[in-house]
Every structure is written in structure tokens, then in C-alpha cells.
Amino acid sequence: MNNLLSNERKRYLKKVKLDKILVNVTRILILLVFLGLWEVLARLNVIDSFLMSMPSKIVATIIELSKSGELGMHLTTTLYETVLGFLIATSLGTIIALLLWWSEFLRKVLEPYIVVLNSLPKIALGPIIIVWFGAGTKSIIFMAVLITIIVTVITMLNGFLATEQTKILLMRSLGASKLQMLYKLVLPSSIPTFISCLKINVGMAWIGSIMGEYLVSKQGIGYLIVYGGQVFRLDLVMASTIILCALAGLMYALVALLEKILIKKK
């Protein structure tokens, strides 16, 4: 097969490959230089390792946490809250968006409420949530749902409403019922919107669960960060933040995988 390719083609393919390698190498290099500088400067006492911590200490903290089993406990707590909040908000939000798409009357009536709820900083509801749901996991999940659901409703509704008018006309000319309109046209054409909504929601659910943990928790990654800050253990704060980065990245990667599966057919 290879000898069928022209020289120009070979050169082009080589260049594409080279570009890709270059981007990846640079990415890793930036991280390594950053970590290396951090470590060296901290060791030379140019920066205060008590305030800034240092990579080796962070790694040691993570190892220590995982050995004592604490890490697993905090990790599963936060993961549980985030994933549950994400799933509840996404499904419930999509269902609400569907109802609003279905009934123009409902949409018109509820519009100002949605606008207000969207602009409201949800953290302001923290005290109310704690009073209602207690200082525990329930409150945190509720916070994650609250932050995520409004965005879901708005994004999905806009997606549903953006269905091409001419395609709707085609369906009407065939005599399609509203239900047929929904599952033959509106839902399939909204899949790209749904995917981008999922991507936004991953971030939103994390904000919700960590914010919730800041407010009430006794365990979880958010709790570790707050606790570490209070007792001035910056190693712990940094270690938790890095774990958080890894988790959020992982969840995003899962959504990206789902996207590949759903869009593959195109």
C-alpha cells in the first residue's frame, strides 16, 4: 500500500505526524519544566515551601493518604456526590426541557423564573439547603444538582427549539404527530447539543459538589482542601487539587468517549 503513495503525500503525512509529536512533546515538557523549577526553587529556598509546597512533598502526601486508606474514602465520597448530581441534573433537566419544548404555554409562563434562577448565584442558597437537607451528603448532591440543572434546561431547550423550521415543515407535510416530531426529528437532531451539554455538566457538577463540601462536609476532596487550608497544610491542599484535576479530566474523557460512540454513525 505504501509504495502506491506519491512523494508529496508521503511528505504531507510525515509532516502531520511530526506536528502531532511536537505538540505532545511540548505539552509534557511544559509540565516537567514547571514541576522541576518548582521543586528546585523550593529546595534552594527561593520560594517558601511552607506556603507554596513542592512536588516531592505533594507526591509524598498522596502516597501517605492512599496508604492510610483515607484517599479512597475521600475520593469515593466526592465521586459519588458528583456523579449522582451529574446524572440527576442531566436527566431531570433534559426532561424539564422536553416539557417546555412540548408546551409553548408552559415555556412562556416559566421563562422569567428560569432567567432569575439562572442568574442567581446558587451558593447563596447554601444555608437554606443545609437547613432543609442537613449537613451531609444529601445537601452536597442537592447543590450539585441545583447548579447543573438550570444550565441543562436552558441548553437543551435551546437545542430543541433550534430544530430547523423547514425540517419541521417536512414532518408536518407528512402528517407527523407531535410525538413523532419529537422522536424522529427533534431528539436525533439534538444529539450534538446533548453532548456539549454533558461536557458543560461535568464541570458544573464538580463545581456543585466541591462547593457543597466547602459548606458542610466531613469528608471528600473538597473537605480535604478546606481542612488543609485551615491547618496550613498546603501539601494537602495542593495534593487534593491535583487529584481533583485528574478526576475531572477522567470524567471529561468518558463523555468524549460517549460522543465518539454516539456520533460514529454520521
Add this chain to the structure above:
Amino acid sequence: MDDILKLQNVCLTYQSDLFETEAVKDLSFSVKEKEFVSIIGPSGSGKTTILSLIAGLMPATRGEILYKGKEIKKVCENIGYMLQRDELFSWRTIEKNVFLPLEIKKINTEVNRSRAIELIDKYGLKDFSKSYPSQLSGGMRQRVALIRTLSSNPDLLLLDEPFSALDSQTRLKVVNDVYDIIKREGKTAVLVTHDISEAISLSDRIIVLTNRPAKVYKEHVLNFDKTLSPLKRREERGFSKTFNTLWRELNNE
């Protein structure tokens, strides 16, 4: 009962918050079985509105629209509507796009499906039945749109400027294809267009509309040899004379 379609004193008034608009006023005409009728008129004269009325997408304010003697009150199974653009669903294969009317009308039977597949094969899309619309050229996509319209086997086809989104080269070819398919399948067609030469090359009869509110200004029966393709018709002697007459009628009115 020779008339497949009959409009009698049809009026349509659009309502909006600020004013009402008379789009169609006292419109009467009829179409015979297997006839190809074009409706031409100045832009904004309510041509598309007339097709929407016949398709049963909205009720007329006054007057009657009869399909085979029966009044059209809602979307009628035996009428197929072809839009300006192909409106193929990108997430469905060509075959699945063609099956769409069968699914919507709940007549998705083995017999109907194989009839639809036959149409796909007959009109040169066999190799593409499992492809997605993005893999097809504009002309082919429009042909698929026609086959989709035909898949539920309607008697009357409503064509709403179905060639206007195509480039001029493709357009002449697709006009030929569509004419050929409609004649071979023995369908009746009502075409709405602002393109005079397209109307002449396709039609048995042309109805010229007035400015808004639309009513019939004039009717022309064309006597071209029925075996000529639309492209060949353009070379006929009567063609440019008819063109001039229609052009003057559209512009002087």
C-alpha cells in the same frame, strides 16, 4: 370526475399582532389527473401559501379545496409535498430517509418498503442506499428527496421550487430527472416556481398569478410534443415566444 384537484374561491388572510394580510383572494383553478401544472407569479405573491393550503398544512379562510371531490381538511395521505431544499436527515441513511414517510404514516410494511427500494434502484441510487446524505451531491440529494416523496405512493405531488437551491448546471439535469420520474410513475404535479423557462419546459399548463392577494391572472395551455424532455423543449420554436408572453404578463401586471 376528471379533476383530481379543484380550488373554488379560496381566500386566505394571515393574522399578526399589528395587521392582517390578504395572501390569497378568490383563487379558483383545477388540475386534471396526470397533468403537470405550474404556478408562476411575482415574488411574494403567495405561491408557497397556495401549496401549503393544498397540502392541508393550514385551513383556508374561505372557499373550498377539493381532492378527488373531497374537501381537504388536514394533511392528506395521497398528496406528497416536495420542498425547496432536500431536507434529508443527516443521521439517517438514504434508504432510511426514503422510509421516513412510511414510518410517519404508519404504513411501514414489507411491501411498501420493497416498493421504495425498487424506486431507489430504478432511479440510479442503488449503490448509495446505505450511504449518508453528506456523501451525495446536491443533484442526487434532490433526487432522493423526490423518491422520499414518492415512497408513500401519493397521486398528487406538490413541488415548491424544488430546483432553486441547485446550481444551474445540476439544475437542468435534475429537472430532466424529476420530469422523467414523475411521468414514468404516472403522477399529477403542481409546481410552484418563479423561473419562467423552468415552468415552460416542464408543464402541460401554466397558471399566472396576480400580485398579492393572489388570484389567477391568466392560464396557458402548452402544446409541446409530450415525448420531449424538458431540456429538448427549450430548443422548440414555441419556447421563446411563450417565454416572452409570460415575462410580459409577470412584469406589466
